[in-house]
Amino acid sequence: xxxxxxxxxxxxxxxxxxxxxxxxxxxxxxxxxxxxxxxxxxxxxxxxxxxxxxxxxxxxxxxxxxxxxxxxxxxxxxxxxxxxxxxxxxxxxxxxxxxxxxxxxxxxxxxxxxxxxxxxxxxxxxxxxxxxxxxxxxxxxxxxxxxxxxxxxxxxxxxxxxxxxxxxxxxxxxxxxxxxxxxxxxxxxxxxxxxxxxxxxxxxxxxxxxxxxxxxxxxxxxxxxxxxxxxxxxxxxxxxxxxxxxxxxxxxxxxxxxxxxxxxxxxxxxxxxxxxxxxxxxxxxxxxxxxxxxxxxxxxxxxxxxxxxxxxxxxxxxxxxxxxxxxxxxxxxxxxxxxxxxxxxxxxxxxxxxx
Ligand SMILES: *Cc1c(COP(=O)(O)O)cnc(C)c1O
Numbered sequence: 001x002x003x004x005x006x007x008x009x010x011x012x013x014x015x016x017x018x019x020x021x022x023x024x025x026x027x028x029x030x031x032x033x034x035x036x037x038x039x040x041x042x043x044x045x046x047x048x049x050x051x052x053x054x055x056x057x058x059x060x061x062x063x064x065x066x067x068x069x070x071x072x073x074x075x076x077x078x079x080x081x082x083x084x085x086x087x088x089x090x091x092x093x094x095x096x097x098x099x100x101x102x103x104x105x106x107x108x109x110x111x112x113x114x115x116x117x118x119x120x121x122x123x124x125x126x127x128x129x130x131x132x133x134x135x136x137x138x139x140x141x142x143x144x145x146x147x148x149x150x151x152x153x154x155x156x157x158x159x160x161x162x163x164x165x166x167x168x169x170x171x172x173x174x175x176x177x178x179x180x181x182x183x184x185x186x187x188x189x190x191x192x193x194x195x196x197x198x199x200x201x202x203x204x205x206x207x208x209x210x211x212x213x214x215x216x217x218x219x220x221x222x223x224x225x226x227x228x229x230x231x232x233x234x235x236x237x238x239x240x241x242x243x244x245x246x247x248x249x250x251x252x253x254x255x256x257x258x259x260x261x262x263x264x265x266x267x268x269x270x271x272x273x274x275x276x277x278x279x280x281x282x283x284x285x286x287x288x289x290x291x292x293x294x295x296x297x298x299x300x301x302x303x304x305x306x307x308x309x310x311x312x313x314x315x316x317x318x319x320x321x322x323x324x325x326x327x328x329x330x331x332x333x334x335x336x337x338x339x340x341x342x343x344x345x346x347x348x349x350x351x352x353x354x355x
Contacts, residue, residue: 005116011033011052012034016033017127027303030165031163032128034052034125035053035054036048037161038161039159045160061150070198072142073100075090076136076139078129078341087355088340091111097143103196106143109143117160126355134169138167138302142162170304177232177311178215180226185218186254236255236299238296240295240297240330241293243295246276249278258300260306270349295321295322297321340352
């Protein structure tokens, strides 16, 4: 079901690819040669273009900067051992992008078109996909309001863009997270379920307080009672308790519906592991740590894939978790997802899009 769209490509006259230190790629600081741009005006999407990567001009009254109609996505492309270029579950990102658009009164991009635009840019940038194991080409689609107007109403014009970054590992070590019981990431009826730019700006201040205490990330709890675990940074959170995969359910609109977490849940079920998607209390995590039934905890997200959680800060104590080597499920699921993207194992689920 592939949409055929004509996309004008203007190649760069001066590739930066030779200047990249491929052995030491930082996350999100190296940008490939091209970007995709597609404007919305007069009630319709205009033709998409791929142009040399570079700064964009903006009007000082551009509405996204003032009133925050700005959303994004994140996914990865990899090169398989057979030399194919693959993208992991872009249809899921396309669907979530539509949800974010709707929540923010922004025009939606049909799923097929979104996927095709991503595919096309990756095809143009395929030489930018790092070959080193665990490295990928990170893909960042985003949409923002461009009306030149001071006043609060949905913009009538928008710009959709995609750029890509060759990236290394997001976290080089297991993470320590701090249970946050005062600040709130998302509340019911809010925008926590959408990938809205402002959610991340709002998280910086509480996250900095956590970092000052030596934690990488906060483990957010629900805004009403602060007694239920929700998610962490840009990762969903999973626990293994008594041999079961336990993870906060996404029924509320306070948790971002992650593609990585969904894949972890589907794999666990596929392997016959019991899965509980439900409300998870802070109290039960503390108790399970105490009685030894909490054997694994990890964050799941595109940037890090699986990030082991070494320690969970709770008030004035630390819950110390079992050694990384002992974590059979998280290590297995991480390796399987990596192998799938590297084309080393089959894809029985249809998750891999070949470019
Ligand atoms: C992007 C994101 C995630 C992870 O989603 P993936 O689709 O797995 O990358 C989790 N939580 C938040 C808040 C996010 O922004």
